[in-house]
Amino acid sequence: MASEALSSITLASLPAVSQGKVRDLFSLPDGPTPRLLFVTSDRISAYDVILKNGIPSKGTILTLLSAKWFEVLSSRVPGLKHHFIHLGPPSGTVTPDEEQMLRGRSMTVRRLKIFPIEAIVRGYITGSAWSEYQKTQTIHGLPQPAGLAHCQQLPRPIYTPSTKAELGDKDINISPDEAKAIVGEKYAARIEQLALACYNAGAAYAAEHGIIIADTKFEFGLDEETDEVYLVDEVLTPDSSRFWSKADYEVGREQDSFDKQVLRNWLTENGLKGKPDVEMPPAVAEKTKARYTEVFERLAGVSLEEALKNVAN
Numbered sequence: 342m343a344s345e346a347l348s349s350i351t352l353a354s355l356p357a358v359s360q361g362k363v364r365d366l367f368s369l370p371d372g373p374t375p376r377l378l379f380v381t382s383d384r385i386s387a388y389d390v391i392l393k394n395g396i397p398s399k400g401t402i403l404t405l406l407s408a409k410w411f412e413v414l415s416s417r418v419p420g421l422k423h424h425f426i427h428l429g430p431p432s433g434t435v436t437p438d439e440e441q442m443l444r445g446r447s448m449t450v451r452r453l454k455i456f457p458i459e460a461i462v463r464g465y466i467t468g469s470a471w472s473e474y475q476k477t478q479t480i481h482g483l484p485q486p487a488g489l490a491h492c493q494q495l496p497r498p499i500y501t502p503s504t505k506a507e508l509g510d511k512d513i514n515i516s517p518d519e520a521k522a523i524v525g526e527k528y529a530a531r532i533e534q535l536a537l538a539c540y541n542a543g544a545a546y547a548a549e550h551g552i553i554i555a556d557t558k559f560e561f562g563l564d565e566e567t568d569e570v571y572l573v574d575e576v577l578t579p580d581s582s583r584f585w586s587k588a589d590y591e592v593g594r595e596q597d598s599f600d601k602q603v604l605r606n607w608l609t610e611n612g613l614k615g616k617p618d619v620e621m622p623p624a625v626a627e628k629t630k631a632r633y634t635e636v637f638e639r640l641a642g643v644s645l646e647e648a649l650k651n652v653a654n
């Protein structure tokens with residue numbers, strides 16, 4: 342497996358459509374439906390800033406974990422439509438060298454019109470929701486019961502959307518009513534229903550694997566031809582979710598999560614939070630990679646090497 346991080350991706354064979362903090366999107370020749378090649382780099386961002394160096398294999402972990410979730414959620418959420426078509430590019434669209442570089446870190450997806458909100462679902466109270474609750478006993482403006490402790494499970498999972506900021510801006514927490522005003526009542530209701538169903542199904546699957554999904558962020562897109570709402574983007578990865586170990590969970594304190602916590606701690610301790618052009622030391626990258634790999638292996642039930650071996654060439 343590659344020991345170098347792949348931070349930038351260029352394909353001579355396909356035109357680039359856009360670049361996000363972590364992913365590069367490429368246009369594909371028209372098939373029966375409009376498609377995109379969705380490529381996940383090893384770039385990592387923390388506090389909304391991309392680090393100079395990446396985490397080797399991170400793009401593979403996020404891609405193969407999302408692919409696993411599309412399979413799990415398809416079988417557990419009735420009527421769910423999602424953008425995943427298959428891993429890798431369609432045959433004959435890239436060169437053999439490019440195919441090798443993309444192996445395990447790319448997927449062919451249905452190209453959709455993305456709703457400009459982030460469909461966050463919270464099963465437990467932590468992070469910005471905990472800060473808000475302590476001040477006003479609300480989460481994203483929604484009243485909550487008194488007496489909740491830090492990281493306590495909520496009486497039921499709640500849908501707490503945010504705006505989807507342009508590159509460089511910060512997402513803002515909003516109420517479900519504000520989300521309605523952004524995407525319209527009809528789509529807002531469908532997004533909320535699907536986000537909660539995906540969270541519930543995902544949380545049940547994760548629990549079977551010893552993992553708590555404290556909260557997560559989904560994105561949805563619209564097929565304008567059929568007017569159907571699709572689950573898009575990455576799904577239930579350590580970049581988009583807070584995963585905790587069920588065995589170590591204790592209410593009333595901060596939990597150790599399987600994500601960028603090691604990196605965030607290092608940035609804060611060194612006064613580098615939010616600063617551009619920061620290079621993380623190898624030990625921080627290694628520890629972060631180990632956390633991502635561990636949660637992948639627990640959720641997918643196979644080692645990363647094994648999962649990569651199973652990716653058809």
Ligand SMILES: Nc1ncnc2c1ncn2[C@@H]1O[C@H](COP(=O)(O)OP(=O)(O)OP(=O)(O)O)[C@@H](O)[C@H]1O
Pocket residue numbers: 360361362363364365366377386424450451452453454455508560562573574575
């Ligand atoms: N099926 C799809 N069709 C079109 N665009 C998509 C589809 N699925 C996801 N996207 C978009 O692709 C982009 C993925 O890139 P990436 O995740 O790097 O962006 P980002 O959201 O800026 O970063 P971050 O997730 O770290 O906030 C997002 O803008 C997402 O909305």
Ligand SMILES: [Mg+2]
Pocket residue numbers: 361574
């Ligand atoms: Mg994203």
